[in-house]
Amino acid sequence: MTALACLIATPAQADTLADALATADPITVEGALKAGADANAPLLYGESPLAHAIETQDPALVAVLLKHGAKPNVIDAEGLTPLSLACERGSTAIVVQLLDARADVRKPGPDGVTPLAVCARYSGAETVTQMLAKGAKADSLDARGQTPLMWAASAGNLGAIAALLKAGAKVNRATGEGFTPLFFAITSGSGEATRALLDAGADTTHRGPENTSALQLALYQKNWRAAEMLAPLDFDLAERDRNGEQPLHVAAKGGDTALIDLLLAKGADVNGLTGPSRIKWVTEANFGMPPAPVPPTPPLLLAAQAGQVKAMKRLVAGGANRTFVAENGVNVVLAAASGHSAAALEEALALAPNANVADAKGTTPLHLVIGGGMHDQLGAMLKVLAAHGAKPTLANARGTTPAQMAEGGLATVKAVYDQVFGQTAAPVLATNRP
Structure with missing residues (x-):
């Protein structure tokens, strides 16, 4: 007897069926059933032979069990029916077999989820259409x-969406928390699903949890295609989300230039x-600490920090103030220096050409780059600053120079720094103390 034989809860005939199921061979299973095995004998943990066959995704094995009296509506220990399991596994052929055997399409699971809902997520239009017809x-x-x-x-299942809409599913029904089908489509990341629901009349004025709009949700989820459909x-566009950001701020950080263009045009x-x-x-x-509050910041600085060079260019072309300085003294160069992109730092220096600019605490771009730790852009960023005359001897408000930071920091960072600026830390020549 194989190890799987112990899965059968009843002796004798059940053991024979367990061995047969372990082979996953329809002929062997039929032989056991003809010899008197019970097609509905529960397996260990409450699994039925039919559920076991569905797990194999072999329609022939399912057919043998149904032929010999397996009940298509038997509930397992978790309260699930074979039809729900078949829908989750996604085989249209097996779902159709169960429907032909009069599986109950309306029988929900313990959480009220119907087989149709499961199939709508995991199966195609044909399966959903058949279940609706039943x-x-x-x-x-x-x-x-x-x-x-x-x-x-929620799965971006276009075929199922189309079949359900054709059957009269309500496009604007909302959950108690305030999620509509449109919100689920946006969360799925599918632009096509979003488009299908918009074309079906989805209400774009609906507000979800925390008064979130559909556009804000698309931006939260970085579903740029959905955002591009909603932006016009x-x-x-002046409304701020829970993070305090307007749509253009999020698009700038995400680097979606098409969306930036749409927002600016609007x-x-x-x-x-x-x-x-x-x-x-x-x-x-x-015992943690919340992040420090961020001063009012325009999209250009956010794009620079995120390393979004194309977004930076689009924003400047659209009239962004390249000389803007935030309340904490951060400008576009310092914003780019706090990110991990040499290209963005180069672009920022083209907009505001001062590699030794300092914020309110005397922090220079070189302080920020060294303090950012080891990453694949470190060497390139240091070379950009060196080429633009960055001084490793300028002290911040705490009296620390970039050279001293490199000397006392991570060995890997120091090694990269030494390759660009040399190994000898020069004395402090100037200060950036405010």
Whole structure:
């Protein structure tokens, strides 16, 4: 007997069927069934032989069990039916077999999720259409208030979305938390699913949790295609999200130049500033500290810090103020120096050519680059600063020079620094103390 034989809860005949199922061979399984094995004898942990066959994704094995009396509506120990399991595994052929055997399309799982909802997420249009034809309800709700259309949208399943919409699924139904099918589609990352729901009349004025708009959600999720579809619509482009950012700020950090162009064309303020974050930081549990507040910052500085060179160019072409200095003394060069892109630093120095500019604490670009640790752009960024005359001997407000930072920091960083600026730390020649 194989190790899998012990999965059978009953002796004798069950053992024979367990051995047969372990082979995954329909002929062997049929032989065991003809010899008297029970097609519905539960396996260990409550799995039925039919569920086991579905897991193999072999329609022939499923057919043998159904032929010999396997019940298509038997519930396993977790409350799931074979039809729900087949939908999750995605085989259209097996789903059709179960439907032909009169599997109950309306029987939900313990959480109220119907087989149709599961198929809407994992299977194609053909399966969903067949289940609808067998009486599945297009707008059945599960325990979380989600419909099959929401399940389909969450997976970006275009075929299932189309089939459900054709069957009359409500495109603007919302969960108790405020998520609509459109919000699920945006979260899936699928631009095509977003487009399908917009074409079906999805309400773009709906607000989700924390008063989040569809455009803000697309930006949170970095679903740039969805954002590009939503940006031309009637959204308030001056509105700040929970992070205190306007849509153009997020697009600038993401580097989506098409979206930047759309937002600017719709009237977004190229020099608009971020506002205070509404996020409540919980740090007491691990004795941590919330991040320092960020002063009002325009899109150009955010793009520079994120290393988005093309976005920087688009913003400048759109009228961005290249000489802007934030309340903490940070300009475009210092913003780029705090990122990890030599190309962005080079572009920033072209916009504001001073490699020794300092913020309110006397921090220079060279301080920031060395303090940023080891990364693949470190050497290139140091070379950019060296080429533009950066001085390793300028002290910040704490009296520390970049040369001293390199000397007392990570050995890997010092090695790269030494290759560019040399190994001897010169004395302090000047200070950037405010």
